Amino acid sequence: MMGAATGVALGATLPGIPPNASGATPPIPAEPEKRTLGKTGFRVGTVGFGAMTTRDPEVIRFAVDRGVDYVDTAARYMGGENERIVGRALAGIREKVVLATKAKIGTVDEMILSAENSLRSLKTDRIDLLQLHNVSTEAEVIDPRVREAFQKLLDQGKVRAVGVTTHSGQETVLRAVAKHGFYKTVLVAYNFRTETGAAATGRAPEMPPGLTNTIREVAGSGVGIIAMKTQAGGYASPPGGFSPHQAALAWVLANPGVTLAIPGMTSYAQVEENLGARGRRFALADRIALGRYALEIGDRHCGLCGACGGVCPNGVEVPNVLRSLTYLEGYREEDLARSTYGSLLPDRNAAACVDCRECLLACRLRLPVGRLTRRAHALLSG
Numbered sequence: 210m211m212g213a214a215t216g217v218a219l220g221a222t223l224p225g226i227p228p229n230a231s232g233a234t235p236p237i238p239a240e241p242e243k244r245t246l247g248k249t250g251f252r253v254g255t256v257g258f259g260a261m262t263t264r265d266p267e268v269i270r271f272a273v274d275r276g277v278d279y280v281d282t283a284a285r286y287m288g289g290e291n292e293r294i295v296g297r298a299l300a301g302i303r304e305k306v307v308l309a310t311k312a313k314i315g316t317v318d319e320m321i322l323s324a325e326n327s328l329r330s331l332k333t334d335r336i337d338l339l340q341l342h343n344v345s346t347e348a349e350v351i352d353p354r355v356r357e358a359f360q361k362l363l364d365q366g367k368v369r370a371v372g373v374t375t376h377s378g379q380e381t382v383l384r385a386v387a388k389h390g391f392y393k394t395v396l397v398a399y400n401f402r403t404e405t406g407a408a409a410t411g412r413a414p415e416m417p418p419g420l421t422n423t424i425r426e427v428a429g430s431g432v433g434i435i436a437m438k439t440q441a442g443g444y445a446s447p448p449g450g451f452s453p454h455q456a457a458l459a460w461v462l463a464n465p466g467v468t469l470a471i472p473g474m475t476s477y478a479q480v481e482e483n484l485g486a487r488g489r490r491f492a493l494a495d496r497i498a499l500g501r502y503a504l505e506i507g508d509r510h511c512g513l514c515g516a517c518g519g520v521c522p523n524g525v526e527v528p529n530v531l532r533s534l535t536y537l538e539g540y541r542e543e544d545l546a547r548s549t550y551g552s553l554l555p556d557r558n559a560a561a562c563v564d565c566r567e568c569l570l571a572c573r574l575r576l577p578v579g580r581l582t583r584r585a586h587a588l589l590s591g
Contacts, residue, residue, distance in 0.1 A: 340396060
């Protein structure tokens with residue numbers, strides 16, 4: 210799929226890439242590669258289905274027909290409609306997939322009710338993996354209310370395994386899950402821009418590949434690692450015949466700690482393209498494709514390293530503000546962007562950035578943080 214390119218700097222070595230990556234693209238195996246998802250025991254293909262923005266159930270069925278055996282949704286996606294879409298998509302083929310959904314933190318009764326509502330929406334009698342949504346601290350990992358609710362659901366057979374999802378404080382969350390031992394999986398935001406801007410700038414990384422190494426270490430302890438946000442924002446491919454999305458998945462899956470990736474897919478063409486990454490070894494052509502893609506993205510996409518979290522003296526939740534902007538401009542999902550931004554407390558959104566002209570945050574990707582947060586507020590606060 211990837212062709213040759215001239216005049217494109219390869220940049221510094223991207224973290225997680227095998228040192229023997231070559232220019233050859235191996236054939237895709239007839240049978241999808243399977244990996245074991247930590248101590249859940251689930252054997253799944255390396256490319257699953259992130260259904261967050263999928264509105265057509267037939268696209269999900271199309272993917273399952275082509276061997277996808279893991280589908281991820283959440284109670285809050287599309288105000289609950291996404292789970293119903295997934296339920297319709299899996300009618301008659303439910304047993305072919307590991308089905309994952311999410312519940313946000315609340316009281317014991319609220320979380321049990323959320324899971325039971327999810328069961329009805331998904332038209333199933335069990336959730337294979339129930340995940341605590343959007344965790345960022347160790348305190349949330351050990352919250353006794355969540356453990357009580359989730360354990361009751363496990364004991365009742367309504368849930369087979371439990372995990373957490375995280376967008377910020379990711380290394381802290383990963384280590385806390387490994388330390389405390391209750392959760393079996395972590396869904397983590399991870400892509401080729403997570404660690405360094407080298408592909409875009411040609412410069413060496415400004416920080417060690419912490420998340421890449423932490424994923425490996427935590428996976429080694431038996432925690433199953435699932436990767437989301439793998440396409441670095443879902444922006445359109447740059448011109449010139451280079452589609453970067455298979456390359457982005459190949460980069461993520463080159464980390465042996467990652468069991469599977471769950472790219473969002475909304476069309477048959479995206480399914481076909483992303484499934485081409487199954488069994489693909491990251492190669493020189495992929496490196497070139499990601500370099501061009503990084504240049505095309507430029508300063509629009511947050512790398513989701515979380516280093517700017519808790520840094521703003523005005524209390525702005527910068528990672529979540531920038532994630533909202535990516536949903537709007539990369540995913541082209543205005544409703545999702547507005548709901549994500551709207552979930553921030555008034556003293557935590559980017560209102561304080563409007564009159565602040567000297568942002569103190571130094572982004573490792575050299576993003577103009579203040580300009581981006583002001584744009585997010587202008588576009589999403591109304």
